[in-house]
Amino acid sequence: MREVVVLSGKGGTGKTSIVGAFAALAQHKILADCDVDAADLHLILRPELKEKHEFWSGQTAFIDRGVCTECGLCRDVCRFQAIDNWIVDPVSCEGCGFCYHVCPVQAITMQENLAGHWFLSETRYGPLVHARLDIAQENSGKLVAMVRKQARKVAESEEASYIISDGPPGIGCPVISSLSGTDLALLVTEPSLSGIHDLERILDVCQHFGITTMVCINKYDINEDNTRRIERYCLTQGVEVAARIPFDNVITEAMVHGVPVVDYTDNGVTHELERLWKLVETRLNRKSK
Amino acid sequence: MIISVASGKGGTGKTLVATNLALSLNDVSKVQLLDCDVEEPNAHIFIEPVITRRETVSIPVPVVDEDKCTYCGLCAEICAYNAITVIKEHVLVFHELCHGCGACSYLCPERAISEQKKEIGVVESGQLGEMSFVHGKLNVGQAMAVPVIKKVKEKIEPDAIAIIDVSPGTSCPVIESIKDSDFCILVTEPTPFGLNDLVLAVETTRKLNVPCGVVINRVGIGDGRVKAYCQENNIKVLLEIPLDTTIARLYSEGLPLVTYMSSWREEFVGLYRLIQERLHEGSRSTKR
């Protein structure tokens, strides 16, 4: 079984539409949406929910005002400025438990957080594992790890060949969590200066963790000078530019209709996506474990 | 006044709005632009500020003096993030898991733990003409964005209109960036993805009790559901930016819209006036 995660540094580069196309093109695969903050893949794959599970993670301190003597020690030791007037601000509290350990009268308890949910669904294109982190929760990295773990479980029991993951934005904890131990990262970028800047950062992260990487330039014809810049940059980094997808409204139209673009139409965009998936598949299989 | 510019998903034009708003208001008032998208900071590409100060951001991580340590295991027991473990006669610290809470060094009965700084990012500040600029950058391979964001926000000048470019999503870095704002502009696009993520972003601002309004970017693609949603939920659409090849080209070259298409300057000043009106109305209705 091989795993590919599709990342983009920043969002909005067409990452999810590309994953949606792969869902329709690939055989024997499990799909995973690792963007637990703002998942979108379900809008294209229209899953039917099979299982819903609670995701408990982290703790929040709670002060029992009846016991508290207002000595102020908890407030003094807290490095996250979460305690004010003997009340814990749950948004600032990182759940470290320092206050709980130092309170001389045991007025503080640590309570488990229901941080979100993860789901197992069925789609026309195969099983999908996805999740929703509740607003203002931490530990998105842990929920990403959970999604990947469950996807691997399903993949093993179904003897799937591939896990295709829609990755989270950024370069921080959820991204690092989506990369660990994956076989390939496909980086989707667009030819704007900010796109190039984001690509450099995300590529740095992939290289830092020794992940095999490929690049796909979306909307390449919006600025062909920048496209050439990206290609030159990838060349110096020894990274393969696997596809150049032209700008075309069909990607948005397919999204509005809630279908993968390859099932919506047949044109230059979809041909390039087909070619891209074949290449990704070849690279995944070439990389022996 | 603090105005944050956020969006549920990335790539909707958040940075476009933040930078152009800052540049437009620069003639009218004292402005400060703060890029809190420390994972992928981009505002500087459009603003090209002269950076005059650079400060590293670090968190304190524990160092164990094994001469004093009795391997009692207390530190490992209390660490909420499993960042420290005691195996037989060894104490191992996993710096990338440590949140720097300080509990272990404070509670170690042998006083065997001291703290050392670990660099996780940098904050750079500078100037573009009259406008002051601050951004944070998380070091590659680091997971903890929040301390860098906090450091950026420490630089907020109270007498300026502070405009904050927020990272995408709804989790801790976003909350940290938006909280304490007077108003939050949510940038979206008229597509199903845009709507899905806008709904989450609205929920986030409501949870933080920050009033919000919407800017719709790339009007012309997609469908009308974003507008319908705003209307139903009584959320003001503050500005619409059309899908336009000139705008897209300027953006791709890192050039600010208001510098090259100066009529947009008035649009962004108008956006600010609308926010002022809404805040004014808001304070009147709460006083009543």
Ligand code: SF4
């Ligand atoms: S609490 Fe102190 S003495 Fe005990 S194992 Fe940790 S460092 Fe060593």
Ligand code: SF4
């Ligand atoms: S400082 Fe806090 S998070 Fe870091 S190792 Fe010590 S107890 Fe754990």
